[in-house]
Amino acid sequence: MTAGTAPELGGARDEVDRIVSAWQRERPDLDVLPLTVLSRVSRLARHLDLARRGAFARHGLETWEFDVLSALRRAGTPYQLSPGALLTQTLVTSGTMTNRIDRLVEHGLVRRLPSPDDRRGVLVQLTAEGRSRVDAAFSDLLDVERGLLGDLDEEDRDRLAALLREVVAPFDSP
Numbered sequence: 054m055t056a057g058t059a060p061e062l063g064g065a066r067d068e069v070d071r072i073v074s075a076w077q078r079e080r081p082d083l084d085v086l087p088l089t090v091l092s093r094v095s096r097l098a099r100h101l102d103l104a105r106r107g108a109f110a111r112h113g114l115e116t117w118e119f120d121v122l123s124a125l126r127r128a129g130t131p132y133q134l135s136p137g138a139l140l141t142q143t144l145v146t147s148g149t150m151t152n153r154i155d156r157l158v159e160h161g162l163v164r165r166l167p168s169p170d171d172r173r174g175v176l177v178q179l180t181a182e183g184r185s186r187v188d189a190a191f192s193d194l195l196d197v198e199r200g201l202l203g204d205l206d207e208e209d210r211d212r213l214a215a216l217l218r219e220v221v222a223p224f225d226s227p
Contacts, residue, residue, distance in 0.1 A: 069093050094217075097201070104197045112190040117143075119194075121153055122162060122187035125179040132179035133166065139177060162186065 069092045076085045102116075109119045124142040125132045134142075140150050154177055157163040162183035168174030179187070202210060 067093070069096065101198070101201060104201060105194060108193040108197045109190050111193060112186050114186060114190050117145075117153060118157060118160075118162070119187065119190055121150075121157060121177075122179060122183050123191065125163065125177065126184060126187045126191075132184060133176045135168065135174065135176055157183070 069089060072092060073085050073088050076083070076088065105119075106116060109116055114122070120143045121139060124139055125134055128134050128138075136147070136150055136154065139154075140147060143150070145153070154163065154165070157177075158165060162180055163177050164180055166176045166178050168176050205213065
């Protein structure tokens with residue numbers, strides 16, 4: 054294996070292999086090894102985004118709606134969070150979150166409740182319809198994601214998850 058190349062698995066080649074080969078031919082002075090990993094991650098992210106949008110659409114949800122509803126669902130009974138907690142979990146601005154909550158209320162997927170700890174504050178709570186939709190969409194999502202992982206066995210999936218965790222963890226650290 055030369056600098057900047059990756060071992061082939063079973064002789065299968067993909068578009069990234071073609072791109073890397075072309076760059077190696079055109080710029081043999083550069084180590085293009087990062088492309089062998091990160092271009093595949095980027096391409097997978099695009100496929101994942103399309104697959105997720107499809108799974109959510111089958112349940113009448115947009116991606117952002119799923120993000121908010123799933124944050125509430127993960128909170129556990131009584132499935133409620135403050136708008137600030139939702140901001141932290143979904144990484145959007147307060148103005149964006151206010152608009153999102155308004156739309157979810159209009160669709161009957163969440164309700165606003167007065168905060169018992171702060172007379173000016175509110176809590177956002179998942180409705181029965183919101184819980185039903187997010188549960189169905191999540192189940193569908195897992196089927197789609199399982200399909201994206203293809204024929205990887207459990208050991209390979211665990212190894213891939215661990216390697217990706219090492220790459221992503223520094224970005225998630227405070």
